[in-house]
Amino acid sequence: MTQTYENVEFIGLGLMGHGMAKNIVEKGYPLTVVAHRRRTAVDDRRARGALEAATAQDLARSCDVIFLCLTGSPEVAAAVAALKPGLAKGAVVVDCSTSDPTVTLRLAAELAEIGVEFVDAPLSRTPKEAWAGTLDCMVGASDASFARVKPIIGTWAAKIVHIGGVGDGHKMKLLNNFLSLGYAALYAEALALSRKVGIPVAEFDKVIRGGRMDCGFYQTFMGYALEGNREAHKFTLANAYKDMRYIGSMANAATVGTTMASAVKNSFALAMATGGNGAEDYVPHLPDYVAKANGL
Numbered sequence: 001m002t003q004t005y006e007n008v009e010f011i012g013l014g015l016m017g018h019g020m021a022k023n024i025v026e027k028g029y030p031l032t033v034v035a036h037r038r039r040t041a042v043d044d045r046r047a048r049g050a051l052e053a054a055t056a057q058d059l060a061r062s063c064d065v066i067f068l069c070l071t072g073s074p075e076v077a078a079a080v081a082a083l084k085p086g087l088a089k090g091a092v093v094v095d096c097s098t099s100d101p102t103v104t105l106r107l108a109a110e111l112a113e114i115g116v117e118f119v120d121a122p123l124s125r126t127p128k129e130a131w132a133g134t135l136d137c138m139v140g141a142s143d144a145s146f147a148r149v150k151p152i153i154g155t156w157a158a159k160i161v162h163i164g165g166v167g168d169g170h171k172m173k174l175l176n177n178f179l180s181l182g183y184a185a186l187y188a189e190a191l192a193l194s195r196k197v198g199i200p201v202a203e204f205d206k207v208i209r210g211g212r213m214d215c216g217f218y219q220t221f222m223g224y225a226l227e228g229n230r231e232a233h234k235f236t237l238a239n240a241y242k243d244m245r246y247i248g249s250m251a252n253a254a255t256v257g258t259t260m261a262s263a264v265k266n267s268f269a270l271a272m273a274t275g276g277n278g279a280e281d282y283v284p285h286l287p288d289y290v291a292k293a294n295g296l
Contacts, residue, residue, distance in 0.1 A: 060086030
């Protein structure tokens, strides 16, 4: 029996979206993309068989399922507004960005009024896994919408967890990022203190690596501190700071005190406020900013 594939559209061919879109088109789905800043990524997708739409509205008119992989909620809201005039009843918009759940719920309600489903499907891991098709994905959706989009998500994700209803995927993603960015803030401060008291990075690593404090995130993070690999984890400090602000917003809405989350947010705020290349540097570069603030 011949399998029928829905028409898929993709907006946001950045560090993660480039690899995700590659896997969608290479695994048989008709794919249309729209250019924003990365012309090279669009040309690469076209060479692999994707089509290109001139505008988001044109893209929406031909779509069944639209994936968004953007910086944050303001960009997602702008994309949805641009798509909305062309969206047909029965379409699905899937937001793979790390977004503010309160905005996610508002957008879902707006689209429901015109018969369009909204799914939040944020992801975890790095551009390397996006290219390999082995990302993790946490999904907030109705059962019917989840069943519909899961095969497409499966082209670029190896682990897919249906968390609950709309918005729950983004809530879980923020909790996930709180843990990872909390680790990053701890590692950065520990490494700065280690240098200050005369313990070389290599000796620090010998103790931690392979012990109870070791983990996959630690090993990735240390790719820069230990080996000088500036692209060990390509997730910007600006994005980390944004995510921690979203965590604060979610906690405020839930009336939860977050002493630790505030401290982690301040670590990234420090990096953003001290000049240099904070907006473009990656999370493993945070120790440089903590060290500089401490006279190293």
